[in-house]
Amino acid sequence: MLTMIFACDRNNAIGKDGDLPWRQSTDLQHFKRITLGGTIVMGRKTWDSLPGKLPGRRHLVMTRSERSDIETTSFDEVLRLAETNEIFIIGGGEIYQLFMPHIGRVHRTVIHCVVEDADTFAPEINSEIFSLISADFTTRADRDDYDMTFELFERNQ
Numbered sequence: 001m002l003t004m005i006f007a008c009d010r011n012n013a014i015g016k017d018g019d020l021p022w023r024q025s026t027d028l029q030h031f032k033r034i035t036l037g038g039t040i041v042m043g044r045k046t047w048d049s050l051p052g053k054l055p056g057r058r059h060l061v062m063t064r065s066e067r068s069d070i071e072t073t074s075f076d077e078v079l080r081l082a083e084t085n086e087i088f089i090i091g092g093g094e095i096y097q098l099f100m101p102h103i104g105r106v107h108r109t110v111i112h113c114v115v116e117d118a119d120t121f122a123p124e125i126n127s128e129i130f131s132l133i134s135a136d137f138t139t140r141a142d143r144d145d146y147d148m149t150f151e152l153f154e155r156n157q
């Protein structure tokens with residue numbers, strides 16, 4: 001199964017200037033809880049935005065360049081891996097768009113804000129294809145900029 005996980009503002013914005021447009025510690029904990037122990041797939045630009053490897057997860061990076069310093073993957077390999085394991089597509093915009101037709105589950109965190117001049121967006125979640133399973137509103141904690149809602153969608157059978 002392919003699972004997509006992202007955080008977006010009210011307009012589906014996910015990034016600005018190569019980075020996340022908010023400081024949202026509670027969402028990072030949520031991301032860790034869901035992906036820990038699993039395989040995470042990301043675009044090279046998202047890899048570049050990370051401080052390094054996130055502990056306890058296999059990292060697969062999509063790039064069109066030859067790289068020996070990171071484990072790279074391809075579209076076909078990701079689909080093959082997803083036949084036997086839950087694989088997490090963790091961004092960014094290009095990679096979400098690429099895998100959207102094959103996604104079975106989406107963890108979306110809506111950050112209750114509107115980002116000015118955002119430059120990267122998540123794909124829309126089509127309500128004829130996905131059903132909202134749960135939505136949990138969470139008030140901002142000390143190390144969060146905004147309130148947020150954790151949503152789970154599953155592809156209709």
Ligand SMILES: NC(=O)c1ccc[n+]([C@@H]2O[C@H](COP(=O)([O-])OP(=O)(O)OC[C@H]3O[C@@H](n4cnc5c(N)ncnc54)[C@H](OP(=O)(O)O)[C@@H]3O)[C@@H](O)[C@H]2O)c1
Nearest residue numbers: 006007015018019020043045046063064091092093094095
């Ligand atoms: N809010 C969130 O949940 C969230 C999550 C993740 C990322 N983000 C944000 O999203 C932004 C980055 O997203 P982005 O869309 O600019 O870039 P991206 O999707 O992270 O990476 C794009 C790169 O992926 C590679 N790629 C794309 N399609 C490919 C294919 N078919 N085969 C092989 N490689 C392929 C290319 O790498 P090469 O150029 O090396 O060939 C391309 O430049 C940042 O602002 C980041 O902070 C937000």
